[in-house]
Amino acid sequence: MAGGEQIAMRIAIFTGSLATGGAERQFALLAGQLVKRGHEVLFLTMESRFDNPDYLKLLGDADHHVLQESRWPGPLRLIQLLGMWRSVRRELFQFNADVVYSSLEWPNWLAARAVSGMRNRPFCVGGIRNSSEIMSWKRRLPITLLAKRGHLDGLIANSRAGLDESHRSGVKANHEQVICNGIDSIRFRPDDLERARMRSELKVPTDSLLLGHVGRISPMKDHETLLRGFAQVLKSMPESHLVCVGDGPTARIDELKSLATKLGIDSRIQWLGHESRISSLYSALDVLVMSSRDGEGFPNVVCEAMACETPCVVTDVGEARNIVGEAGRTVSVGNPDELALGVIQVNREKELGAMARRRIEDHFSVENMVSRTEAMLQDLITSSG
Incomplete structure (x- = not known):
């Protein structure tokens, strides 16, 4: 032109x-x-x-x-x-x-x-x-x-x-x-009031680590690795909580709930189904986890969470590594130990939240x-x- x-x-x-x-x-x-x-x-x-x-x-x-x-x-x-x-x-x-x-x-x-x-x-x-x-x-x-x-x-x-x-x-x-x-950084932005309100609704104490996974309940999302990784996190941080947002077949959800029970972590997990107040939920989280094994092109949920100053731990699929950059952690697909370590590391680096939002504003x-x-x-x- x-x-x-x-x-x-x-x-x-x-x-x-x-x-x-x-x-x-x-x-x-x-x-x-x-x-x-x-x-x-x-x-x-x-x-x-x-x-x-x-x-x-x-x-x-x-x-x-x-x-x-x-x-x-x-x-x-x-x-x-x-x-x-x-x-x-x-x-x-x-x-x-x-x-x-x-x-x-x-x-x-x-x-x-x-x-x-x-x-x-x-x-x-x-x-x-x-x-x-x-x-x-x-x-x-x-x-x-x-x-x-x-x-x-x-x-x-x-x-x-x-x-x-x-x-x-x-x-x-x-x-x-x-x-x-x-990514609409006006719609998706940190909100301390919504964070407090949402965590109160979820009955998660202010000082407890709250992890979140947002996405449909599908095999490609590899919730099994998410659950096994969360079990490892609980060994280091026993007061942690996990919320899983997304709809899916009842049989698939029942399988995952059964696995959570076998791992002894079911009391620390909430299955929320569809949640329309998604920006409020992102603000409530300390870390968003994306455990997908394939099928991700450009995972919007990662960008949306980052815009809300919620750092992310993602598997190395699609554009996830490029999105997160140095403002989070990228781990291998299907590796619960790596995922757990990434969560623990990200939670310690409190400056990552602000870095994550700046990255979205600058690049996406x-x-x-x-x-x-x-x-x-x-x-x-x-x-x-």
């Missing part, structure tokens, strides 16, 4: 839904901010089930269209998905999009299929959010279709690991960038994410004009 000249773009952003999730919030935030910068934005979602009202507010003046109001049952659902590209094409044509930026597996393939053969074809940019997460065949299918028969003009990944995994799957583009997620701001995305989309359009 010569001389940094800014142009107003007609941008279609396409994702699965606005249900609660890190990718969904990032794309809603991006859409609203791009409108504020003078661009016209069409926000497309495949469905509207379970839309998060807070995410809808983030869209601001972006025009939100839903492609389907109902899901076809059983095996017919796959037929519905495979044919949805026609609806995407119609929306892009009516909007006269300059570029479509999609996110996640099905939207990426549907967008690429939709623009193929269009007159005045918009540029197509795919968004990569995960790294090595194990997927069902239905989630893997659109990746295979995109690799074999699709074409993307650009790729934006929120982690280097995610981009590498995309290449291994055969999905590449001539224009590629890693653009990390943007919303402004940076929006500016870099805007620049890539503009460069793609103007360099081919």
